[in-house]
Amino acid sequence: MQDNIDSKTYFSTELLEWYDRSKRDLPWRRQRDPYLIWVSEIMLQQTRVDTVIPYFQRFIGRFPTLKDLAEAPEEDVLKCWEGLGYYSRARNLQAAARQVMERHGGVVPANKADVAALKGVGPYTTGAILSIAFNQPEPAVDGNVMRVLSRYFLIRDDIMKTGTRTLMEELAAGLIPRGRASDFNQALMELGALVCTPKSPQCLVCPVMAHCAARIEGVEETLPVKSKAKPPRPEYRLAALVEGDGEHAGRVLVRRRPDTGLLARMWELPHIPAAAIAGEGAGLPDGPAMDRLAAELAAAGVPAQPVEAFMDAEHTFSHIHWNLRVFRFHEAAGHAAAAGLPGLGLAAAEAGAAYETSGSELEEDSAEYRWIKPEDMAALAFPNVFLRILKQYSPLWG
DNA sequence: AATTCGGGGAA
DNA sequence: TTCCCAGAATT
Structure with missing residues (x-):
């Protein structure tokens, strides 16, 4: 002693x-x-x-x-x-x-x-x-x-x-x-x-x-002895980068996250969960993904036409690994486009089902959406993953 | 006691 | 890739 x-x-x-x-x-x-x-x-x-x-x-x-x-x-x-x-x-x-x-x-x-x-x-x-x-x-x-x-x-x-x-x-x-x-x-x-x-x-x-x-x-x-943490679970998400039209020209659509949970009250690009994305296993086509995203945007009161698959992005949190596929959209001011893409028939609808997750996937239905211009970024807090996407979209948004 | 909360630097 | 960092709140 x-x-x-x-x-x-x-x-x-x-x-x-x-x-x-x-x-x-x-x-x-x-x-x-x-x-x-x-x-x-x-x-x-x-x-x-x-x-x-x-x-x-x-x-x-x-x-x-x-x-x-x-x-x-x-x-x-x-x-x-x-x-x-x-x-x-x-x-x-x-x-x-x-x-x-x-x-x-x-x-x-x-x-x-x-x-x-x-x-x-x-x-x-x-x-x-x-x-x-x-x-x-x-x-x-x-x-x-x-x-x-x-x-x-x-x-x-x-x-x-x-x-x-x-x-x-x-x-x-x-x-x-x-x-x-x-x-x-x-x-x-x-x-x-x-x-x-x-x-x-x-x-x-x-x-x-x-x-x-x-x-x-x-x-x-x-030393020290430390039990291993569980690896983060993968999640797949379809995100929309919507370019404004008319009075929204030069702006993009963002939304604020809910008051609690992951990234609470941070701003982000709109996105929805998916069971997987193209290139990640099933090799799913992008068309149905854009269709589902368009429907989501329409439900939020933003009719928009898909332009292209813009980029993929990954982001690891402590317990979740996000795989994001970002699609560029253009606001279709004037008419509601809830019906989805023209020319997409039953086959596409069935393919779209492959993206759906099993559980309840409803995003926050009362989410706050906003059309922002680059200068607005100075006042709104975004998670890094969305900052990277916006920066790649244009240096204006970096 | 286990899970949920970000993000990045270092090896 | 893997680890883990001047941890706390919630369930």
């Missing part, structure tokens, strides 16, 4: 010394404004430092104070988050900022219960805010920390299990040197990011290599 205590003391001391010497100069480390620390921590959830930096700079330029964020239109916040992913983080962050305005007079609270009660703030972020911004001795256990601790202390528990994180928090709490919670927690994550990496850890330059149990056993590459 004495050896164990020495091992812990050694770990904390050496890690802190290493951090003081080699920490990165990151934007959110240049001050200790709890609001800015908080914003950075939310952005950093499941997201790399290099990805976050430009978003952080832009975000705090647009919303310099918690009050600015609380008073902004939600659309502005979402637009600022565009491309960063996990958009509920942005909506929760703003909701929490409004919480702070109402409950705490605009001052980020410095106690555990109040911080943990903020929307979008879970166990990790609670510890991160309290320790980094207020130097309180709370653990902040993320993926980096679990990797470092699992190796140094040779912990073989599956880090995907809830109980393992609790175990790690108790261990991490006991490692925090008195008065150095802020630096120590950041040091732990910094080590995981720069040295104790998932693959090919740089043990030879690690400040705590001498007492790292996994290194001594030669098993550092096998």
Whole structure:
């Protein structure tokens, strides 16, 4: 046991010394404004430092104070988050900022219960805010920390299990040197990011290599133990890029997604589910696909004529893999084209059935549609996959 | 305890 | 390709 205590003391001391010497100069480390620390921590959830930096700079330029964020239109916040992913983080962050305005007079609270009660703030972020911004001795256990601790202390528990994180928090709490919670927690994550990496850890330059149990056993590459996530399920979708006519000339049709679920409240090109698309297995023809899409558009009050199959696009979410086939349409102002393509007979209708999915596939029937021009893109948040499509359509839309 | 939430960088 | 990243909310 004495050896164990020495091992812990050694770990904390050496890690802190290493951090003081080699920490990165990151934007959110240049001050200790709890609001800015908080914003950075939310952005950093499941997201790399290099990805976050430009978003952080832009975000705090647009919303310099918690009050600015609380008073902004939600659309502005979402637009600022565009491309960063996990958009509920942005909506929760703003909701929490409004919480702070109402409950705490605009001052980020410095106690555990109040911080943990903020929307979008879970166990990790609670510890991160309290320790980094207020130097309180709370653990902040993320993926980096679990990797470092699992190796140094040779912990073989599956880090995907809830109980393992609790175990790690108790261990991490006991490692925090008195008065150095802020630096120590950041040091732990910094080590995981720069040295104790998932693959090919740089043990030879690690400040705590001498007492790292996994290194001594030669098993550092096998830790942490982590059960594999399920692969994303494939989904096939038919999307429409509708060019406006007449008063809509120079515009394209977009719609806003529902308030909840995947990509909530983001804007997108209209699309419908399909069982498959041409080139993906069955080699289905494009005609029936365009027919179904035209019917969908007509139902939305937008008669349109198909022009061509424009492009395919893929996009992987955590749990879904989208295969998109995008068709270009031209608005047919004046007459309802719900009947579908001219010249498509019964055979085409039967082929169209092959696209249909088995379950209920009705898209949001009350979806909000809008004809937009390129300048409107500055105010509307789109998922990256649709930004790519629009950019390929024309640089005007990039 | 399992699923649902994006997107991209690195090997 | 595969992994996984300064995770949280929901069911």
